[in-house]
Amino acid sequence: MLSHSGQNLPQSAPPHGSGVADPRYRCGTLVYTKAGLFTLFAWLLWGDFCFSLMEAVWPNVLPLMLKSNGAPDMVLSLVITTIPCAMNFVMNPIISTISDRYRSRRGRRMPFLLAATPFISIFLILLGFSGPLAKHLHRLLSESFPGLSAATVTVVYICIIVTIFRFFELFVNTVFWYLFNDVVPTAFMGRFLGFFRVVGSLAGALFYFFLFRYAESHTSLIFFAVAVLYGTVFMLMCLNVKEGSYPPPEVTENRPAAHFSTFFRECFGYRIFRLVFAYSAISALAVAVNTFMIFMAFSLGLTLKDVGQIAGVAGAVGMLLMYPMGSLVDRHHPLRIMVAAQAGLCVVVAGQLIFLFHEFSPDVAFWIYAALAGVAIPINVANAAAALPMFMRIFPQDRFGQFCAANAMCGASASIVGGVLAGAFLGLMKSLCTEGTFYYRFIPLWSLFFTLLSVWALVRTYCEWKKLGGDSGYRPPLPDRFAALGAPDPRAATS
Numbered sequence: 001m002l003s004h005s006g007q008n009l010p011q012s013a014p015p016h017g018s019g020v021a022d023p024r025y026r027c028g029t030l031v032y033t034k035a036g037l038f039t040l041f042a043w044l045l046w047g048d049f050c051f052s053l054m055e056a057v058w059p060n061v062l063p064l065m066l067k068s069n070g071a072p073d074m075v076l077s078l079v080i081t082t083i084p085c086a087m088n089f090v091m092n093p094i095i096s097t098i099s100d101r102y103r104s105r106r107g108r109r110m111p112f113l114l115a116a117t118p119f120i121s122i123f124l125i126l127l128g129f130s131g132p133l134a135k136h137l138h139r140l141l142s143e144s145f146p147g148l149s150a151a152t153v154t155v156v157y158i159c160i161i162v163t164i165f166r167f168f169e170l171f172v173n174t175v176f177w178y179l180f181n182d183v184v185p186t187a188f189m190g191r192f193l194g195f196f197r198v199v200g201s202l203a204g205a206l207f208y209f210f211l212f213r214y215a216e217s218h219t220s221l222i223f224f225a226v227a228v229l230y231g232t233v234f235m236l237m238c239l240n241v242k243e244g245s246y247p248p249p250e251v252t253e254n255r256p257a258a259h260f261s262t263f264f265r266e267c268f269g270y271r272i273f274r275l276v277f278a279y280s281a282i283s284a285l286a287v288a289v290n291t292f293m294i295f296m297a298f299s300l301g302l303t304l305k306d307v308g309q310i311a312g313v314a315g316a317v318g319m320l321l322m323y324p325m326g327s328l329v330d331r332h333h334p335l336r337i338m339v340a341a342q343a344g345l346c347v348v349v350a351g352q353l354i355f356l357f358h359e360f361s362p363d364v365a366f367w368i369y370a371a372l373a374g375v376a377i378p379i380n381v382a383n384a385a386a387a388l389p390m391f392m393r394i395f396p397q398d399r400f401g402q403f404c405a406a407n408a409m410c411g412a413s414a415s416i417v418g419g420v421l422a423g424a425f426l427g428l429m430k431s432l433c434t435e436g437t438f439y440y441r442f443i444p445l446w447s448l449f450f451t452l453l454s455v456w457a458l459v460r461t462y463c464e465w466k467k468l469g470g471d472s473g474y475r476p477p478l479p480d481r482f483a484a485l486g487a488p489d490p491r492a493a494t495s
Helices: 006-011 034-068 075-101 111-126 132-142 150-183 186-214 219-240 257-266 271-299 306-334 332-351 362-394 399-432 438-467 479-485
Strands: 031-032
Touching: 006 219, 031 034, 034 075, 034 111, 034 132, 034 150, 034 186, 034 219, 034 271, 075 150, 075 186, 075 271, 075 399, 111 132, 111 150, 111 219, 111 438, 132 150, 132 219, 186 306, 186 362, 257 271, 257 362, 257 399, 257 438, 271 399, 306 362, 332 362, 332 438, 362 399, 399 438
Parallel strands: none
Antiparallel strands: none
16 A cells, blocks of 8 residues: 555555556655554554543642642652653753654664664553552562651652653654655645644543543553553554654764764754744743642642543544634644734633632533633644644754653753742742642742743744745745855844
8 A cells, every 4th residue: 555665666555546646645655555554543543532531641740649649849840840851851852853764674763663662562551550559569678667658658669660661652752743745645635634633632632531531440440441442552652653764864973972062053054943942931831730720729628520521522523623723724834823823822811810800609600711722722732733833844853852752851841940939939929828729829830930921932923934934935045055055044144
């Protein structure tokens, strides 16, 4: 159904019956038939469903696991945000750059996905069974450390296991996104990303609607089932999706200093890239408090079932909007959609501040919370549909992994700082409030400040994009390209 190199092209039937394959069905050396393209989409989307389900489970259940064992907010910030982001800051550029230049029989992306997936499943299971395993570990340690509590052992065990889990998860969460550029034909990328977001939203909606209410009572079963499903399906996807052939990687100086110099010169040498990175960093600061949103809901009198129902319905409605939103992104450029979405998000976050000024009954709070979530649905859908296409339109395609790595470095560094500051912020609010968990209601204040800054960064990015050609003439600025065209380097005018 597809071929991998020029010498095999005659074995692949042209999609329209002619002697030459339709160029829309090409991606590098890969040539697809209609059936082959359908099969590709099916495997990638099925893999994404299981990956999205796994990514919905652990970050939503983990805060409950840690909090139930008495872990303070600062520990939650460190283990869920700061430490993983520090790992991302160091590892993402290395993984991305090596992946761009790696060549093997299975391609340049698949070896990383195949190697990491079994370990992700194993440590996800160990995380799910942290309760009984930590109790057994406490019994072994109690003789040598009689003052050690079971809760402390459990918290330390969870922190260690989730850190190892995130190490392997980082390989997949980095490389999986680059795979699409390598195997999906450009002519079908918008439609694929629309379906991709639909599938991700469906996975999240199913988790919130059917599983989240059992997050505390059936933790081990949920983690085990999701780990097995993800591990099995993702491995099958990796074995059935084939990459094409790539040209040999460009020869560079074999000195680390030369690699770093090229990396930073290309990624940070132009204002438009720096503004995109600034947006990602500010957005990371805005969501640094999201780990604690479930506790804000609890402070309003909502239950796990309430939150799960609201999030499940929002996910289901968002799923229906995802494909038409993808078409809107293709029609009006993802950067424009991102600016509008972030501006709308400011309105929703500002609306959440109402809970600071009035104490509603749990029933009324439920409907206000649900109404705000409903207003946020198209905004979140627009953000999700436009984010990756925006990066694809702005970053150079042949260095996409490299620029995504630089973007991830900026977001990770901001998350490292944000995780610590968010914990400190909530600690300060707790010291100022005397009413139990009321201090969690200050979370939207933090989010609103940084969301407003993110709008500023996107508007500046849009203005720079217009200067560099906009809809009709934009090409990612790199020194070698302007030298080849005999054109002046726009960095001189825009940096």
